[in-house]
Amino acid sequence: MKRVIFLFIILSTVSILYGQNNSDMKKYYYDRIGMMTDSILNNNKLFLDTLYLDFDSEYKSLANDYDVYYKDSVYVIIKDSINILRLDLLNKMYSLLQSRIRALYISFKDSLKLFFKEYESIIRKSQMEYAACNDCTEVEDYYDRLDEYNDVLDSVSSDFQDNASILMDSLESALSDSAGIYMDSISNYAETLLENQLDEYELTGISSEVNSPGKVYDEKYSKLTLEANYYNHIAYRGRDNHIYQNSFSPALTFEHPSGFGISTVFYFANKNKKPLDELDLMGYFSFDFSDNINGTFYFTHYFFSDNSLNPRAILTNSIAGEVNFEYPYFNFTPTLNLDFSGSNSEFSLFLYASSPIELTKNFLDGTLGIEPSVTATFGEQTSAFLTKIRNRKGKLVNAPGQKNIFSIMDYEFSFPLVYTSKYLIVKPYATVIVPLNVLDNSEKNPFLNFTIEIGIPFDFK
Numbered sequence: 001m002k003r004v005i006f007l008f009i010i011l012s013t014v015s016i017l018y019g020q021n022n023s024d025m026k027k028y029y030y031d032r033i034g035m036m037t038d039s040i041l042n043n044n045k046l047f048l049d050t051l052y053l054d055f056d057s058e059y060k061s062l063a064n065d066y067d068v069y070y071k072d073s074v075y076v077i078i079k080d081s082i083n084i085l086r087l088d089l090l091n092k093m094y095s096l097l098q099s100r101i102r103a104l105y106i107s108f109k110d111s112l113k114l115f116f117k118e119y120e121s122i123i124r125k126s127q128m129e130y131a132a133c134n135d136c137t138e139v140e141d142y143y144d145r146l147d148e149y150n151d152v153l154d155s156v157s158s159d160f161q162d163n164a165s166i167l168m169d170s171l172e173s174a175l176s177d178s179a180g181i182y183m184d185s186i187s188n189y190a191e192t193l194l195e196n197q198l199d200e201y202e203l204t205g206i207s208s209e210v211n212s213p214g215k216v217y218d219e220k221y222s223k224l225t226l227e228a229n230y231y232n233h234i235a236y237r238g239r240d241n242h243i244y245q246n247s248f249s250p251a252l253t254f255e256h257p258s259g260f261g262i263s264t265v266f267y268f269a270n271k272n273k274k275p276l277d278e279l280d281l282m283g284y285f286s287f288d289f290s291d292n293i294n295g296t297f298y299f300t301h302y303f304f305s306d307n308s309l310n311p312r313a314i315l316t317n318s319i320a321g322e323v324n325f326e327y328p329y330f331n332f333t334p335t336l337n338l339d340f341s342g343s344n345s346e347f348s349l350f351l352y353a354s355s356p357i358e359l360t361k362n363f364l365d366g367t368l369g370i371e372p373s374v375t376a377t378f379g380e381q382t383s384a385f386l387t388k389i390r391n392r393k394g395k396l397v398n399a400p401g402q403k404n405i406f407s408i409m410d411y412e413f414s415f416p417l418v419y420t421s422k423y424l425i426v427k428p429y430a431t432v433i434v435p436l437n438v439l440d441n442s443e444k445n446p447f448l449n450f451t452i453e454i455g456i457p458f459d460f461k
Contacts, residue, residue, distance in 0.1 A: 029142045037127045040153045059105040062179040078190045086193045088328040097182040108171040119160040224458045227251040233449040236312045238410025238435035239442040245271045259286040279303040295323045316341040348379035366421025375412040381405045410435045425455035
């Protein structure tokens, strides 16, 4: 009986010790599987980071090659041969293709990330398969299972690195080929723009030498323009003498390619006693500072009928100078003007800004666009001129006695629709005039002026 009890104690003790050791081995095995998995994933993440660095370096090199090629082999060669509108289109195409190279780079890099996720999924699946060792009864069984899992990890890792390297090479090659195609594309696009401009000049019969944005300089051709303009509310610097008067204004302008020009303008006002209310004789000279900056000097002599109600009827001459800044979607022109009659004079500053927007290039064999604009007028209001302003009955009246007041005189907001072709220019528009600091009897509230300008250009040698 004592022997049986002793044997029972021995067997129980051995059973307890074996159970504890087996439980510890399972835990060790499970932890070891996790450590091996994390280690192989981290190693391959580092390998992938190395590929990323190589890919980043390749992208930066290709992007730089594209930039240098455009600036040194395309832009610098063609910039003086096409007008500023086409140059703007070329720059936009350059930026578009540049963004496409960037988009390809990001897309290819995402492909590498996706490839790693697929590899990680395979590793995690293997981890789950080897996480438990149900058939393991001895310690050696666990170690054999770990060796087997290590072989699986090595095999999958080796396949991943080989395939990732192959994928990286193919992506770099594709990116390089795409950059080369985009270089050819920007070069071909520049050639197309130049050919289109030459074709346009050939169709219109003018030279291909670019003088300034939107303007063509040609030593062989001069221009004669016949105009017919209508204004339904005559005003000058926001002043109308409080007389609602409209005018029909034909004009004739001759412009020589050297920059000199002369113009004659007739005004027929509906409320004047004589049909011809005003005649202007103007001479001017235009010149270029750069591709998008040009200037003009003007001298104008005015003739008015004896009973003219025009707010400018007190003037005899004017001298003006302007500088025009022309960009694809924005123009700005400051004009300094001196009106004088005898010993009396008034300075004016006109600040004009517009935004030409082309709607279509194929409208009745021409182009159609809009050109919203705003003008701010600053000027003197001297008593010598104010006292000579006429009222609505045509009689001279005295105005307040302020002298040499230089201030804002009006804001003008215009909304033109512009049609241009080789044979015709039509520009109807409405202008909201907001007078300010009115010292005479002119309208003090905002008013509307509707204008339509029609021009017929003739080019000849």
